[in-house]
Amino acid sequence: MTSRETTLAAIRANRPKGDFPLPALPAFAPLVGADLVEEFGERLKRMGGRIEKAGDPDPLAPVRQRLDCANVIASAVPEIMGNRDLAAVAKPADLEDVDVAVVRAAFGIAESGSVLFTERELIVNSVAYLAQHLIVLLDPAEIVDTVQAAYHRPEFADSAYAVLHTGPSATADIEGVLIHGAQGVRSLTVVLLQRKIKAA
């Protein structure tokens, strides 16, 4: 017998006695208030992320401000022209010199302050980890209230890779001291910016 058959046979032979039905999931009332943008921002900040409103008159001002001192900029959004073409990256490790990456989130979650990306938003997945800093554009209309609601979104079933980012890479493995930028990005800034142009 193969190990597959051995394992499955053992599981069948050892099936626990009793009836264990799969429970239906109730829809729990959201823990957040009606202002999802406010709630999202508060929770994101608690998780080490930063939040900025769109600039006025230039909506992209908060983004540009953060790009000023960056040498290598990889942009996965049409609003920003970077100087590293993600479509032309030969291998994921080549993005190791990126200072700032700009990406758009598929949606945000108010309960946790999270944003979701798939391979469609990132173009090259590694950019969200190898870059030193990450700027995330999020349409304030695209924030769901709860984690439970988020898992009813289609991205989890139709993408190769889907990831929730909640603030930057973090560790406190040394005496509980919180440090951002353990292995991934050192900062994550969400800029609330309406989705005007559909991403490719």
Place this chain on the structure above:
Amino acid sequence: MSADDLRPNEDALHPDVQPASDESARGQDGQRLQHAEAASKPIRAPATREPQPRGAKIRGDRPIDQAEAAERFLAAPLHQKAHDERLWDVRKKRDVATQAIPEWEELRELASQIKTHTLSHLDEYLEQFEAAAKANGVHVHWAADGAEHNRIVHGILKDHGAKTLIKSKSMLTEECGFRHYMAANGIDIIETDLGERIQQLDDEEPSHVVMPAVHKTRIDVAEVFARTLGTDPTNDDAHYLAESQRMTTRPHILQADAGMTGCNFAIAETGTVVTCTNEGNADLSGNVPKLQIHSIGIEKLIPRVEHLGVFIRVLARSALGSTITQYTSHFRKPRAGSEMHMVLVDNGRSARLGMEEFWTSLKCIRCGACMNTCPVYRRSGGLSYGATYSGPIGLIIDPTFNKRKYSTLPFSSTMNGSCTNVCPVKINIHEQIFAWRKVLAEEHQIPLLKQGMMKAAGAVLSRPAAYRAAIGTADSALRALPRFAVYNPLNTWGKGREMPETPKQSFHSWYKQNRMKDGAK
């Protein structure tokens, strides 16, 4: 250790947790942050050099002497105090996070029911998962045990001529002895979780499922990094140490031939592997090298994506007191031009499913909450258990791997039950500890001395006359009956505590003298 060594000298045993320089990261509004596994307040061991206590002595299959290793941990009071305070702090953060959710207890019940359902239909869900993964273009492998897991992964690496592998933390690969196997086969394994990397460089096992190096102080880490990474041995700044690790690990990440992750949840419906990390290192392992491998314990299955809406909500809150981990990653299909493998590992799980009293331990989602709350664990250190899994969950899982070697572990507990109450999937941990003791006694896996004492106690306690004789006269009580309670041949009670005074008379004799004069029964 003498009793004097245990005496809490205020300076030694209660070093002030030093808030003077608070190094933790701050948020956008300047507020002190405490997400991830961060402490809610600075918990810094004094900068006094104290050799790091090491774990249990492993002597083949001989029973682990957890008590001996714990005593050595206690003999390092700076380490012990920092460890206890740190983990208690995580427990308190967990309380705050869970109190903030009105449906918390309902979520625990749902999580438990989803897991028991899945485990009782595990064959169907595994087949569904396999079919979905294959349809996604993933190579699916099955390993009956740890050795086969290691051989399978080694085979995949050989097929690709891969010599280096970066990985994120996985208790399953610890279980399989993966790192040691690969080292012997000339494959370079680089752990990318900071805590796990510290442990790898120090050639130690992780002492905690979520915080692998929680038993180490920053001075210990500075020593390990100076020795292995060439950092400044006199610099124990946590930021410096973490940054040094980042800078030295990154070249490995960029050049690795393969990447590996463990698995927090495997979704049968979609064939997805879900990992939860704070560092983003699972995402680096899965997204940088051309070859990605995910090792999955078969008990990690859950039926559908929507069930993550329960598990993701309970996991980080239980583990860290955070709403969510920094990264919740869902790996479903290989990237263009890369290859993705999943290895489904049994390693004793299907057999455990048939253990009527213990199968529900398979519900465990490895959050570590039971360890954080366990008063014995916090005072013993995870390495004192001499096993992959330490703390309360370890006590009930480890004996399924080796009944003789881990026969002592279920006794390293006061069975206070706090573990059961914090468990997000409602495993009756302390009741399983109790049940394991019975199994081990029946199978004569407990010391003869202990069983002999219990037999003697049972003989006295089941015979009223013998019992009264034992306690009846004034000071015979300490010598005779309560050997099991206060006095054994080693007088271990008296080492750390004063003996109770012997009263003038027992209740029995008081009652006889004062209430039975009239001849009433």
Place this chain on the structure above:
Amino acid sequence: MRIGLFVPCYVDAFEPEVGIATLELLERFGLKVEYPYDQTCCGQPMTNTGCHAEAAATEALFVKNFTEFDYVVAPSGSCVHQVREHLTAIPQTDAVKAVRSKTFELVEFLHDVLKIEELPWAEFPHKVAYHNNCNSLRGIHHARPSELNAPFFSKPLDLLKKVRGIEIVDLTRPDECCGFGGTFSVFEPAVSAKMGYDKVGDQARAGADYVVSADSSCLMHQKGCAERLGLPQKFIHIAQVLNGAVA
């Protein structure tokens, strides 16, 4: 109503005052309380060590001694927990099941069965730290454990609040185990003692003059630890306080 008083072996041997206080307290409520003279122990030392076969005869004796009563009352949460949850080494006859279900710990008997309203004789003008014995807390549900998201309640504190002059002080780790753990205290003495030191240190820092608990075994362990450390607090069973003990 016939009440059978069970005085656990270690109370019998080391803390007879607790047995006396329990008896007197129950009698203050006009109850007829009997003490079956042939009683010994509930079997807990053996079963907690896994040695169920070795506990069988002791368990059988316990059932024999208490079969005839309407209620069995004991001043010990851990022994009552043993009887209720773990007295399983002997065949579960109707008589065994009946004894197991009618055995009550003193606090719950006063609180839930007698539903007492006042204790006019009780005055204890001291600062008191209450020690929740783990079996009482999580085994027989004396109070809401700190781990659970549920409304707070505490039967022992409800009773102590009826005692004049008492002041309850708060511990930083209100329901952390003190490290007694039955045979754990002798088989893992270093950790047991350290847990005890931390517990009595917490009590001392909270300014407790007295530590009150529904279980003498924890108190005996804590007293041994406090004496070793030279800490000043005293230890007394809740039965004694409720019975009007004058300190």
